[in-house]
Amino acid sequence: MDLSQLFTSLLDSMQGFYWGNILMILVGCVLIYLAIVKEYEPVLLLPIGFGCILANLGMSAYQEGGFMQVIYKAGIETELFPLLIFIGVGAMIDFRPLLAQPRMVLLGAAGQFGIYAGLILATLLGFNINEAAAIGSIGAIDGPTAIFVASKLAPELLGPIAVAAYSYMSLIPIIQPPIMRLMTTRKERLIRMDYAAVDVSKRAVIVFPILVTIIVSLLAPTAAPLIAALMLGNVLREASVVDRLSKSAQNEIINIATLFLGLAIGATMTAESFLNWKTLGVLALGLLAFVIDTVAGLSFGKLMSVITKGKINPLIGACGISAFPMAGRLSAKMAQEEDFENFILMHAMGANTAGQLGSVIAGGLLITLTMASI
Numbered sequence: 001m002d003l004s005q006l007f008t009s010l011l012d013s014m015q016g017f018y019w020g021n022i023l024m025i026l027v028g029c030v031l032i033y034l035a036i037v038k039e040y041e042p043v044l045l046l047p048i049g050f051g052c053i054l055a056n057l058g059m060s061a062y063q064e065g066g067f068m069q070v071i072y073k074a075g076i077e078t079e080l081f082p083l084l085i086f087i088g089v090g091a092m093i094d095f096r097p098l099l100a101q102p103r104m105v106l107l108g109a110a111g112q113f114g115i116y117a118g119l120i121l122a123t124l125l126g127f128n129i130n131e132a133a134a135i136g137s138i139g140a141i142d143g144p145t146a147i148f149v150a151s152k153l154a155p156e157l158l159g160p161i162a163v164a165a166y167s168y169m170s171l172i173p174i175i176q177p178p179i180m181r182l183m184t185t186r187k188e189r190l191i192r193m194d195y196a197a198v199d200v201s202k203r204a205v206i207v208f209p210i211l212v213t214i215i216v217s218l219l220a221p222t223a224a225p226l227i228a229a230l231m232l233g234n235v236l237r238e239a240s241v242v243d244r245l246s247k248s249a250q251n252e253i254i255n256i257a258t259l260f261l262g263l264a265i266g267a268t269m270t271a272e273s274f275l276n277w278k279t280l281g282v283l284a285l286g287l288l289a290f291v292i293d294t295v296a297g298l299s300f301g302k303l304m305s306v307i308t309k310g311k312i313n314p315l316i317g318a319c320g321i322s323a324f325p326m327a328g329r330l331s332a333k334m335a336q337e338e339d340f341e342n343f344i345l346m347h348a349m350g351a352n353t354a355g356q357l358g359s360v361i362a363g364g365l366l367i368t369l370t371m372a373s374i
Contacts, residue, residue, distance in 0.1 A: 020271030021056040027274075028052030028266065031163070040170035043255070044143065044262045048163060051266020061267035068267035071260050076151050076158070081261040082144040083229040088254025089144070089356070090233025091246050093324065095208055096200045097350035104316075104347070106300065108354025111320025112362040113296035114139035118289030119366070125281060130154050133370040135282050138165050139289030140359035141172070142322035147261070148226055149363045153370055159269040160279045164286035169323050173330055175287075176294055176318055180334055183298045184314050188305060189338045191313040193347050202238075209234040216361060222371070223364020230360060293321050297351075313344050319352040322359035328352035 031049030035042035054068060055061065061072035075081035098104055119136035127135060134154035137146040138161055146165040150158045168175065209231035217224035236246040301317020315334050319327035332345035 017058075018271070020275050024056040024269060024271045024274060025053050027269070028056070031266075034167075034170075041166045043258050044166050045163075045170070047259050047262025048166070048266040048269075051263040052159075052269040053266075054263075055267045055270045059267070060270045061264060062270065068263065072264040072267060075257070075260055076147070076155075076264050079148055079151060079225065081257045081264065082148040082151075083225055084257035085144045085254055085261065086226055086229035086360075087233040087236075088249045088251075088257070089324070090209070090230040090235075091237045091249040093230075093234055093237075093353055093356065094349070095205060095234065095353055097346045098353045099200045099204055099208060101347060101350045103304070104350035104354045105357075106304070106354075107297055107317050107320035107351040108356075108358040109320070110300035110317065111293050111297040111322075111351075111355045112140065112358045114289035114291070114293030115359075115362050115366065117292045118285050121288065122281070122285050125285070127278075127281070129370055131157055131278075133366045134161055135285050136289060137161070137363055137366055138168070138282075138286030139293050140322045140362060141165065141169050141290055141293065141327075142356070142359040142363075143169060145226065145322065145359050145363040147265070149366055152367055155268075156273060157278065157282055159265055159274055160282040161286070162265040163269075164283050168287060168290050169326070172323055172326050175290065176327070176330060177334065179291065179294050180298065180315060180318050180331075183295065184302070186338060188302070188314050189335060190342065191305065191310055192339075192342050193311065193313055193316075193344050195346060205238045206235065209238070212357070216364070220361060220364040220368060222367040223361050226360045226363060227357075230356070290321075294318050297321065297355075313342075313347070316344060316348045316351045319348050320355045320358070321352075322355045324352050324356045325349065327355070 028049040031045045031052065034040040035046035035049060059066055059068050061068050063069055115136045118139045119132045122132035122135045123129065130153040134150040134157055137149040140146060143162065143165045147158065147162050150161040213228050213231045216227045233249050236242050236249055297317035297320035298314055301312060301314035305312040305314050313335060315331045319331045321327050328348040331348040335342045335344045
């Protein structure tokens with residue numbers, strides 16, 4: 001092959017490559033930078049960023065027969081990757097703080113308000129009902145749930161929805177504190193909460209995930225796969241007879257699933273699918289849904305504080321969102337910034353685990369309501 005033939009071959013291989021691909025490659029590099037340098041959700045943003053680069057070099061999830069398409073079809077279209085991740089998440093969750101304080105379920109429910117607010121706003125802005133529901137799922141601040149809902153209802157928006165969900169999750173320590181300070185007084189942040197005297201039995205922590213799986217599957221069948229995966233992981237943890245399976249779920253399974261999930265999502269971020277006004281709308285509405293979630297949770301926390309005559313610290317309302325355990329730790333840290341001896345971590349984790357359950361159920365309801373309206 002002479003130089004002219006080589007040059008012609010190179011031009012042919014670059015056919016279709018334009019400024020949008022260069023821009024998206026830069027976006028992928030930014031995601032990798034945020035993952036490595038800023039440590040913003042590195043486990044997922046790094047593979048998403050790399051997948052984005054590959055997608056714009058001709059190795060997208062839409063390339064027939066390409067290896068990224070194989071990964072996408074095997075794990076995203078089948079919904080396998082989000083479910084495997086939920087098994088790992090379930091194996092990490094301890095429901096004892098929630099079982100000892102059942103009223104925290106109310107905060108978990110309040111923390112999902114932004115999901116439905118996001119759906120309504122997206123509809124008003126011209127998104128169809130499927131797209132609006134998928135965008136609203138970002139408000140759960142729960143990556144696997146958002147991906148599960150988006151892959152069912154609006155796969156064309158999967159890339160921006162996943163990036164938004166995980167980016168906002170990593171930005172919780174930046175986004176939530178100003179809202180928490182604005183909506184609570186120092187007196188409220190200083191409230192000390194008594195620890196529940198309830199001793200949660202071994203039987204209760206095993207029966208609980210099984211019972212929740214049965215009830216949710218009967219009431220909201222579309223949420224059944226997510227809740228079943230989450231609760232299976234939790235049963236593995238609490239059974240104490242399958243330590244190898246529990247540790248595998250928490251480590252190897254969730255890590256491998258997250259790696260391929262990130263690559264598959266990044267592989268959908270081609271210039272053609274990502275560089276449009278819808279993407280900006282998704283990012284903006286997702287952030288707004290997150291803010292509304294936080295405001296709703298804090299408002300309900302303040303209401304519970306008034307009803308209990310100052311026995312509830314409103315800060316725990318902010319962790320009614322799903323982002324486990326980051327949101328719970330942040331609320332506890334905010335309380336300790338005002339009073340180093342004020343320990344509300346157990347209560348915060350109770351609300352946070354309630355939020356995790358709430359986001360899964362809300363995601364299932366989104367799918368159910370959307371399908372019913374079609």
